[in-house]
Amino acid sequence: MSELRVFWLRVVWAISLLLVAVDCQSTHPTEVTALRVIKESIDPENSLSNWGPGDPCASNWTGVLCFNTTKDDNYLHVRELLLLNLNLSGTLSPALAQLSYMEILDVMWNQITGSIPKEIGDLKSLILLLLNGNQLTGSLPEEIGYLPNLDRIQIDQNYISGPIPRSFANLTQAMHFHMNNNSLSGPIPPELSRLPLLVHLLLDNNNLSGPLPPELSEMPRLRILQLDNNHFDGIIPPSYGNMLQLLKLSLRNCTLQGPIPDLSRIPNLAYIDLSNNNLNGSIPAMNLSDDITTIDLSRNQLTGTIPPSFSGLPNLQRLYLFNNSLNGSVPSTIWQNRALNSTVQLTLDMQNNNISGVSGGLILPQYVNLSLQGNPVCSNGSLQGNASMPAFCGSPMALISHLQSIPSNSTDNCPASCPSGYELAPGSPTPCFCAAPLFIGYRLKSPGFSDFPAYFYSFEVYLTSGLTIKQFQLDLNYEWEKGPRLRMYLKIFPEFMGPGTDTNVFNRSEVLRIRNLFTQWAIPDSEIFGPYELLNFTLLGPYEAIDPRPSSSSGISKGAVAGIVIGAILGAVLLSAFASLYILRLHRKKYHAISKRRRVSRASLKIEGVKSFTYEEMKRATDNFDVGSEVGQGGYGKVYKGILTNGTVVAIKRAQEGSLQGEKEFLTEIELLSRLHHRNLVSLLGFCDEEGEQMLVYEFMSNGTxxxxxxxxxxxxxxxxxxxxxxxxxxxxxxxxxxxxxxxxxxxxxxxxxxxxxxxxxxxxxxxxxxxxxxxxxxxxxxxxxxxxxxxxxxxxxxxxxxxxxxxxxxxxxxxxxxxxxxxxxxxxxxxxxxxxxxxxxxxxxxxxxxxxxxxxxxxxxxxxxxxxxxxxxxxxxxxxxxxxxxxxxxxxxxxxxxxxxxxxxxxxxxxxxxxxxxxxxxxxxxxxxxxxxxxxxxxxxxxxxxxxxxxxxx
Incomplete structure (x- = not known):
């Protein structure tokens, strides 16, 4: 009788599943209506031609990405609107607010005009607001400042005017403010200093005025402060020397006065540009970081001598001091003992000062470019007869800004050209490999260096690791743009997998995977390369037929879905009717077997020298995992310094929730480590596996790494x-x-x-x-x-x-x-x-x-x-x-x-x-x-x- 009851319960469950499955394939009606209104407003050229018949989520409208499952209302909802570079114009509709579950709004690189609708402030789930590269006007709505989950706001390269709303100080989850290249005016709100997670503040090329807020130094995670080409009053606040996380400080052409603050306390500062201001006084003898690549103090009113602290900087690429009133000698220690070559060069521009000589030797190494034109040293005869005088006193070398590339493996000996749409993969370890590349426009918006060749290898590793491809699959050209920004033209080639395999093209899923890594900012930010942006993702040759829009469902009609689900459920019901009794009978037996195996596994870990600690013992050792006991953190969780009841100091690795290993893997790791006993290996003392916790206890190493x-x-x-x-x-x-x-x-x-x-x-x-x-x-x-x-x-x-x-x-x-x-x-x-x-x-x-x-x-x-x-x-x-x-x-x-x-x-x-x-x-x-x-x-x-x-x- 019980088996029959189970059978009918399964039938009822199956019918309910069928009804939900058929009904859940539709988008919420409010959002369907909103999308049609948005199309009318934004798409006069009908670029979104498939936004008409069918359901937006089930029919895969261009750029509409939905959640894979329904919400409590049994409807699908729009998660992302990815409309970058689709030749859209018109205006942004207030109907965007009806997409209430949307997390990403991306309309970059179109020709959209009009203002930003204040109704965007109703999108409480929004994480990325990407409006850059359009023709938007008007002011920034205050309502945007009340988006609780906003991580990134990009409005750069528009015509937006008016002040920065003080409400933006409420964006406590924001990490990126990219608002450069607009017409924003008024002062920078000091309230922005309350933003706890902000990493990049890019406000260059606007009409901002007023004093620089000293409070900005209170932002605990700020890495890039870029405010070039604005109209500030007063001085650079001395408190900016307390921005301990700062990597780049760029205040070029900001009408600033007064002295240069001491930046010695910033441990990883790599880029300083304070040029074209009215700064005066002497250059402070700053103890600069070894990471420094660029120092530009040109076009100011600086006096005194070149400080010796500019010597011995192993990564320095640019030192620009021209058009000041500096005197004394140029210390040759700036370039001595440097490992320079064709990709690691040093440019020193000291033109138009009062410099009288070069101390410590006049031999100019091959990869050092020094310009002293317009200084007394070039007219008083002190360099006469020196072979390096033309290099010192001639016209400065012009910076190369045209399209450049990094040489790859030669393909000159390949016998024939590739078919249309295919190219010889220059970095492939397989000679003369013809493949179809993906073409990607990419730009570094605020790099922390002046010369790219020295960083090519690091960039190659960084990008290919982020894309999970091999280094030889990447080929690139680049050119510097105004900013300075570094534009790149990337080609990503498939990997040759062996004879007889069709691997000279990417399949559709791989194309979409790579594209989504760019569009969703899933490639982690790099400190030296700074923030990046995707300019275009072009599909040519064999990829032209691929629909680049993200897919959220199969696009099968409701009738087809119903037929498939009915057939599957009928088969499942019949199978379950026969299997139910058998499963019920085995259930209890299986449960006891699992419990027995678990007890046996734990018993097997009672190995000499490896103790099984209780959760309470771990709490006592770390003072209830007090933050003061934390000594490290990784992807698995945190590490605590603990003191056991017998006085032994230990290191306790505690896995965070969501990173727990499976029971088998955790036990295997303990068994492995328990067998390792050597004077030069860190010892495992014990473990804890209870209360839903997994912890490993090691000897504590007091002298660190x-x-x-x-x-x-x-x-x-x-x-x-x-x-x-x-x-x-x-x-x-x-x-x-x-x-x-x-x-x-x-x-x-x-x-x-x-x-x-x-x-x-x-x-x-x-x-x-x-x-x-x-x-x-x-x-x-x-x-x-x-x-x-x-x-x-x-x-x-x-x-x-x-x-x-x-x-x-x-x-x-x-x-x-x-x-x-x-x-x-x-x-x-x-x-x-x-x-x-x-x-x-x-x-x-x-x-x-x-x-x-x-x-x-x-x-x-x-x-x-x-x-x-x-x-x-x-x-x-x-x-x-x-x-x-x-x-x-x-x-x-x-x-x-x-x-x-x-x-x-x-x-x-x-x-x-x-x-x-x-x-x-x-x-x-x-x-x-x-x-x-x-x-x-x-x-x-x-x-x-x-x-x-x-x-x-x-x-």
């Missing part, structure tokens, strides 16, 4: 002997993973932030979240040479062969460790502003200038030992995996170098210099703490420059 000790944050730097000892310890830990762990393990994410230092500065390898078991022998006893896996890791440390082939080997870890060795030797980051550490050290090594890149903070060192260490590091980073040494060979060579050291240096010191510069006994622990290093991230665009992992939600 190796990367910390190589940075400027430590007053005392590591000596060469200390660095060698750290390298040897790290190598021994990895050798244990490769050869002694059972089974062996490939770490897959070796980097300087995953090498930790304890209170005695003993190095320990950490973070096995990406690790993979090495391959085991097959039936015939043959051990495969690699593991095929998805590429994971961190840009700059990734083995190039692994990246291209997805074949992970022990030599992949060797490559990553080689990069760490180069960091130890030079102090450089793996990738910094387009400089790849492997390439830079190789260039210096081959040119006989290797000691020019050795970290000066290391102090004195035995040159022979350093040379051998460099040679070993570069061998580890060979592109050919067969040319790299094994971990055993690396350990042996490091031991040999250690034995070569003078006896006083090769022995462990009786005292260890801590990060505070104090001498402590090796038995003592440092009482200070640093950001916990148990935080790691997979490959991403935001890793390329800063290590920050931005959200990949639309921005």
């Amino acid at each position: 190796l990367r910390d000790h190589l940075s400027e944050k430590y007053k005392e730097s590591l000596s060469f002997s200390m660095r060698l000892r750290i390298a040897l310890g790290s190598a021994k830990g990895i050798l244990y993973l490769h050869s002694e762990a059972d089974p062996p393990i490939f770490h897959r994410d070796i980097k300087a932030t995953n090498i930790l230092l304890d209170s005695k500065l003993i190095s320990k390898v950490a973070d096995f979240g990406l690790s993979r078991l090495a391959p085991v022998a097959d039936m015939e006893g043959v051990v495969p040479g690699h593991v095929s896996t998805v590429v994971k890791g961190t840009p700059g440390y990734l083995d190039p062969e692994y990246f291209l082939t997805h074949k992970l080997t022990d030599k992949s870890d060797v490559y990553s460790l080689g990069v760490v060795f180069l960091e130890l030797l030079t102090g450089m980051h793996p990738i910094t502003h387009g400089k790849n550490i492997v390439r830079e050290v190789n260039i210096a090594y081959r040119s006989g200038m290797i000691f020019s890149v050795i970290d000066a903070k290391m102090g004195s060192y035995p040159s022979e030992c350093v040379e051998k260490f460099v040679t070993l590091a570069l061998k580890c980073c060979k592109e050919d995996t067969d040319e790299r040494p094994s971990m055993a060979e690396i350990v042996r060579e490091l031991e040999n170098i250690r034995h070569m050291m003078p006896e006083s240096d090769s022995q462990t010191s009786d005292y260890i210099v801590t990060k505070l510069g104090k001498n402590v006994s090796p038995d003592q622990s440092s009482s200070s703490t640093t950001k916990n290093p148990y935080v790691s991230s997979d490959i991403s665009g935001s890793d390329l420059v800063s290590g920050v992992v931005p959200s990949i939600t639309p921005r």
Whole structure:
């Protein structure tokens, strides 16, 4: 009887599902009406020709993207309106407010006129408001300031006038204000300082006036402040030197007066443009960041000498001081000891000052452009007879602004041209590969550099990583535009997958995937490259027939849907009638079996040395996970410093909700880590898996990460002997993973932030979240040479062969460790502003200038030992995996170098210099703490420059 009741319940459920399924395929009538009104208002040329018959969501109207499921009213609703570059004109209709669930409004690059309707302020779900590149007039509606979820507002390149509404200070979720190139007037509201998340404030090329609000310095996350070509009064507020997150400050041609504020406290400032103002006084002796690429103080009233702080800036590209009243000499230390080449150049424009000479040497390196025309030094005869005088005193070199490209692999030897719509893929590893590219117009709106070639490699990695394609699939040309902005013409080629495969074109889903990454701002922002915008996405050749609009449903009619659903449900009902009894009988038995397996799994984790902690114990250890106990954060959650009841200090990785691993994966990770016991590996002490929580408990490493000790944050730097000892310890830990762990393990994410230092500065390898078991022998006893896996890791440390082939080997870890060795030797980051550490050290090594890149903070060192260490590091980073040494060979060579050291240096010191510069006994622990290093991230665009992992939600 019970089985019969279950059967009829299923029949009733099926009929209800059928009725809902048939009815739910329609768009809400109010939104259908609104879309028709919007078309009448915005589309006099009938570009939206399919906005007529059928249902907007079910029939896939151009640019109308709907939610995939119905809301509580059983209707579909519009989620996005993507109408960029469709030759639309007319005006924006107030009927937009009827699309009440809409999250993205994108009408970029059309010819829309009229004003922005205030009714847009009713779209409480709106995240992206993208109106740039039109002919909009009128003022900004105050109502926009009450959109609770707005992340990005782009109105640039219109004719919008009037003030910036004070209500915009209510946009507490906003990260991007792009309102440049309009006619906005009045002062900048100081209330904008209340915006907690704002990253980019672009207000250049308007008619803004009044004083610069000092309160803007209170914005905690502001990275770019770009206010060029406005009409402000007064000075640059001294408080702007407190914008600790700032990367770019651009106040060109703003009628500003007074002195230049001290910007020394801004740790990562990369771009300063204060040119064409009325600034006076001397240039402050600022301690500028090593990241600085551009300093433009030209066309002011500055006096005094060129400060020595402009020397020793490793990434400086432009120093413009022309048209001031500076005196004294130009210090040649500005360009000395710089690794310059055809892509890394330095331009110094000192024209029209009172400069009397060049101190420290008159030999001008090949890739330095110095102009002193209009200074006494070019007329008083002090440079007479010097071969560099024409370069010093001649006309300055004109900046190249025409279309440029980065050379790719040559295709000159390919025998024939490609069919129409296809091109030779210049970067493809397959010779003479004809493929159909996607053509994309792309622009960097506020880059943090002046010369692009030096940053090409970083950009290539950043963009291809964000698009999840290979680097050789990208080809580009570029040109600088007024702003300065960097326009790019991108070609993205398919990847050749082998003979007999049709891979010279992208399929439709891949075309839409790539397009949506651009249109939804799903490519993370980069600090050095700044905000970007999509100008066009052109489908030519074999792609012309592809409908580029996003699809939200199949477009099948209601009748067809009903027929399909009826047939499916009838089959399901009959099947369920026979299966119900069987399932009911098995249910209880299965439940008990699962419970038993779970108990057995947990019992198996009671391994010696690995404790199962309770949730309450974790709460007590961290003072209820108090924010003061936080020492790090990653994609999985947060890391806390905890103190157990027995006084043991630990690091607790706590997975955040939504990132919990499956039960099997979590137990497997604990079992794996519990088997690793080595002096140079961070120890797992225990775990917690209850109350819906997953936590791992590690020993706490009081001296932080190796990367910390190589940075400027430590007053005392590591000596060469200390660095060698750290390298040897790290190598021994990895050798244990490769050869002694059972089974062996490939770490897959070796980097300087995953090498930790304890209170005695003993190095320990950490973070096995990406690790993979090495391959085991097959039936015939043959051990495969690699593991095929998805590429994971961190840009700059990734083995190039692994990246291209997805074949992970022990030599992949060797490559990553080689990069760490180069960091130890030079102090450089793996990738910094387009400089790849492997390439830079190789260039210096081959040119006989290797000691020019050795970290000066290391102090004195035995040159022979350093040379051998460099040679070993570069061998580890060979592109050919067969040319790299094994971990055993690396350990042996490091031991040999250690034995070569003078006896006083090769022995462990009786005292260890801590990060505070104090001498402590090796038995003592440092009482200070640093950001916990148990935080790691997979490959991403935001890793390329800063290590920050931005959200990949639309921005």
